[in-house]
Amino acid sequence: MNALSRSALPILLATLAELALATQDAPAAASTRYAYRVIASHPHDPEAFTQGLLFADGKLYESTGGYGQSSLRTVDLASGRVLRERRLPDNRFGEGLALFGGRLHQLTWKAGDGFTYDASSLAPIGGFRYEGEGWGLAANADSLVMSDGSAELRFLDPATLTEVRRLQVRDGIEPVTGLNELEYVEGDLYANVWPSDRIAIINPANGQVRGWLDLTGLLPLVFRTPRTDVLNGIAYDAAGKRLFVTGKLWPRLFQIEVTTH
Numbered sequence: 001m002n003a004l005s006r007s008a009l010p011i012l013l014a015t016l017a018e019l020a021l022a023t024q025d026a027p028a029a030a031s032t033r034y035a036y037r038v039i040a041s042h043p044h045d046p047e048a049f050t051q052g053l054l055f056a057d058g059k060l061y062e063s064t065g066g067y068g069q070s071s072l073r074t075v076d077l078a079s080g081r082v083l084r085e086r087r088l089p090d091n092r093f094g095e096g097l098a099l100f101g102g103r104l105h106q107l108t109w110k111a112g113d114g115f116t117y118d119a120s121s122l123a124p125i126g127g128f129r130y131e132g133e134g135w136g137l138a139a140n141a142d143s144l145v146m147s148d149g150s151a152e153l154r155f156l157d158p159a160t161l162t163e164v165r166r167l168q169v170r171d172g173i174e175p176v177t178g179l180n181e182l183e184y185v186e187g188d189l190y191a192n193v194w195p196s197d198r199i200a201i202i203n204p205a206n207g208q209v210r211g212w213l214d215l216t217g218l219l220p221l222v223f224r225t226p227r228t229d230v231l232n233g234i235a236y237d238a239a240g241k242r243l244f245v246t247g248k249l250w251p252r253l254f255q256i257e258v259t260t261h
Helices: 003-025
Strands: 032-043 050-056 059-064 071-075 082-087 094-100 103-108 113-118 124-129 137-139 144-147 152-156 163-168 179-185 188-193 198-202 209-214 231-237 242-247 252-259
Touching: 050 179, 050 242, 059 094, 059 103, 071 094, 094 144, 103 137, 144 179, 152 179, 179 231, 188 231, 198 231
Parallel strands: 032 209, 050 094, 050 231, 094 137, 137 179
Antiparallel strands: 032 252, 050 059, 059 071, 071 082, 094 103, 103 113, 113 124, 137 144, 144 152, 152 163, 179 188, 188 198, 198 209, 231 242, 242 252
């Protein structure tokens, strides 16, 4: 190395360090704040501690929680009537639910195991294991994604139900913890954030929150009781472009439209 190169090296290193710091400190694009408009309100079982929700083939599928009370059920949207139900063992607490390839996959909270059912009959056809807690579950065309109450999402191989990668969810540079029930909506991943009445709208490619949907006040006071719990449960009817939300022990389920004001 000649003298010129030796004298230029500290300057080069300092410049690179400044660039690295500038890149690290650069603010992320601000997430958008969204509001909502209620399109329709439907009856919902007020005893259902909703942990998973999805819409397919003209009906709702719901996973409910609570030891001794957990279930998988199909529900008529218009009436809220339970059409078919499969109870979980008393020592299992039902959690997230996803449909993939004609099979329903249901998580449990702390047991580290999940159940697989035939979507038509709700007949059990298998099970799977995972580490830690199970909270939310959703499916797109090629994978399942799972939450565990942290800021991390786990992506699962739908054929083997084994974990293939993880992704941290951030709003700017801040991790978003409490990720709960999940649903894919037009390429975005919607996540209930416990224990709030907000939904994070996440880019599943990089984990960045691109928006927040604030549903504070969605359930009118007349329907609230001392048992009423938080917002939880997101279902999307892709064919009809309808978005449904409800909460734990809520007597109503709402079809909403996301708005910018």
